[in-house]
Each structure stands twice: as structure tokens, then as C-alpha cells.
Amino acid sequence: MTVLSVNLNKIAVLRNSRGDDEPDIRKACETVIAAGAGGITVHPRPDQRHVRPGDVDALVEQIGGRVEFNIEGNGFAGPRGSYPGLVALVAKARPAQCTLVPDSDAQITSDHGFDLAADAARLRPLIAELKAQGARVSLFVDADCPDVERAAELGADRIEIYTGPYAKAFARGDHGAALADCVRVAERAHAAGLGVNAGHDLNQANLGTLRQAIPQLAEVSIGHALIGEALYDGLSTTVARYLAILSGNGTLNISDALRPRP
Numbered sequence: 001m002t003v004l005s006v007n008l009n010k011i012a013v014l015r016n017s018r019g020d021d022e023p024d025i026r027k028a029c030e031t032v033i034a035a036g037a038g039g040i041t042v043h044p045r046p047d048q049r050h051v052r053p054g055d056v057d058a059l060v061e062q063i064g065g066r067v068e069f070n071i072e073g074n075g076f077a078g079p080r081g082s083y084p085g086l087v088a089l090v091a092k093a094r095p096a097q098c099t100l101v102p103d104s105d106a107q108i109t110s111d112h113g114f115d116l117a118a119d120a121a122r123l124r125p126l127i128a129e130l131k132a133q134g135a136r137v138s139l140f141v142d143a144d145c146p147d148v149e150r151a152a153e154l155g156a157d158r159i160e161i162y163t164g165p166y167a168k169a170f171a172r173g174d175h176g177a178a179l180a181d182c183v184r185v186a187e188r189a190h191a192a193g194l195g196v197n198a199g200h201d202l203n204q205a206n207l208g209t210l211r212q213a214i215p216q217l218a219e220v221s222i223g224h225a226l227i228g229e230a231l232y233d234g235l236s237t238t239v240a241r242y243l244a245i246l247s248g249n250g251t252l253n254i255s256d257a258l259r260p261r262p
């Protein structure tokens with residue numbers, strides 16, 4: 001089954017809006033794991049408006065190797081203020097996966113994938129360094145990426161399809177072409193020996209269609225919508241609903257998904 005990795009950025013944003021420790025990112029992490037999620041994702045940024053280096057340390061301890069930890073970010077960005085930079089975070093946290101995303105510091109959120117040709121010379125040594133630290137490396141790419149095979153040549157293990165355009169098209173009821181782009185890039189990546197992840201703006205409405213269209217889908221990382229939906233339904237129930245969608249074949253219904261796990 002496709003792994004659900006829950007992005008906890010928005011828990012940190014809410015906490016940071018007041019300072020102090022609430023809502024507690026460790027408690028959110030524990031709740032998400034107990035509900036059956038297979039991974040935790042964070043995307044720290046140099047301005048530290050989301051998850052901070054201390055959160056990364058706390059989450060490593062809280063996860064305790066039970067599920068995969070995925071740290072996302074722009075590995076080209078240098079240190080700023082007390083932010084140690086992505087490579088230093090990975091070196092300390094030793095996550096299962098590092099997802100490289102070409103965000104500038106000023107971006108509100110991620111909105112594009114790598115230009116693999118233009119970024120090749122910088123990506124190759126960065127990927128090698130992260131892999132030497134034991135991380136699986138995934139590259140954030142647009143669904144219409146023209147040369148996704150290059151990710152494999154650069155040494156990456158996976159790609160993450162940027163699903164923002166698909167999600168927007170889905171909301172308009174006009175997602176045929178955007179979904180076809182996602183399927184095409186997934187097939188090409190898979191044929192090149194790459195694992196296929198997807199993320200950005202996925203939600204309970206659009207996830208099932210994507211999952212059914214991409215049988216190779218190894219992992220989805222979902223944060224913004226999931227945390228928003230959890231305000232109404234609770235974090236455990238919301239995670240269970242995503243797992244039921246990802247199970248996709250009717251073998252996991254909502255009651256099964258909500259059953260306590262050992």
C-alpha cells in the first residue's frame with residue numbers, strides 16, 4: 001500500500017503563532033503514528049516559520065525508528081541565522097528520506113519542481129552527500145518534467161511529483177490532462193528505476209483518483225489539507241480516512257482503519 005507520510009509543518013505554524021509549546025508537535029506525531037501513518041514529513045525553512053531544528057531533534061526521538069522520517073528542503077540554501085541548513089539537519093537527524101525541493105527562501109509554499117538539466121551540476125554532489133549520510137534521496141519534479149530519467153542519472157532514488165496543478169485542476173473538475181501528466185511522469189520514472197512519491201495539496205477528495213491512476217505510487221506526503229480537515233474530525237479519524245483511501249481496494253474500511261493498533 002502507498003505509504004502515508006503526514007507533514008507536521010502546520011502544527012508548528014499554529015504553535016509558532018503564539019510561541020510556547022502548544023499544539024505539541026510530539027503529541028501530533030504520536031497520534032499520527034498510532035493512527036497508522038507510515039511516515040512523518042517536515043519541511044523546515046530558513047526563516048523557521050514552520051518546523052525548527054529543535055523540532056527535528058524532538059521528532060527523531062519521538063518517532064524512534066517506528067516509521068519513516070522524511071525531511072524536505074532546499075539543500076542549496078546556505079545557513080541563515082540559527083538555521084543550520086538542510087544538509088546539517090540531515091546529518092544530525094539521519095532521516096530515512098530527504099526530499100530535495102527547489103524553494104526559494106521567500107516562497108509561501110512549494111510551487112515547482114527542479115529543472116533537472118540546469119540544476120544537475122549542483123544536485124549530483126548534494127545527492128551523493130545525502131546518500132552517504134544514509135538518506136534515500138527524492139527529487140521534487142513537475143508532472144510535465146521533460147527529462148525525469150535524469151533524476152536516476154544524478155543518483156536520486158525517487159522522485160516526488162508536484163501535485164499542486166493536479167489538485168487545482170481537480171477542484172475545477174477539469175483534471176484529465178493534469179492527471180495524465182502525473183501518470184506519464186510516474187511511468188517514465190518507474191521505467192528508469194526510480195521510486196515514485198507524490199505530494200502537495202492532496203486531500204481526501206483528490207487522493208483516491210491519483211492513487212488509482214498511479215499503481216507505482218510508493219508514498220504520499222500530505223500536510224496542509226490533512227491538518228485542516230483534522231480540525232473538524234480529529235487527527236486520528238482524519239489519518240484513518242486517508243489510509244482507507246490509500247488502501248483503495250476495499251480491504252481497509254474506516255472501521256478497520258480506526259481500530260487501535262498494537
Ligand SMILES: CC(=O)[C@@H](O)[C@H](O)COP(=O)(O)O
Nearest residue numbers: 009043072101109110199200
Ligand atoms: C514539497 C511540498 O510540497 C511541501 O513540503 C510543502 O511545501 C509543505 O507545505 P507548507 O509549505 O504549506 O508547509
Ligand SMILES: NCC(=O)COP(=O)(O)O
Nearest residue numbers: 199200201221222223224
Ligand atoms: N511533499 C508535500 C508535503 O509534504 C505536504 O504538502 P501539503 O499537503 O502541505 O500541500
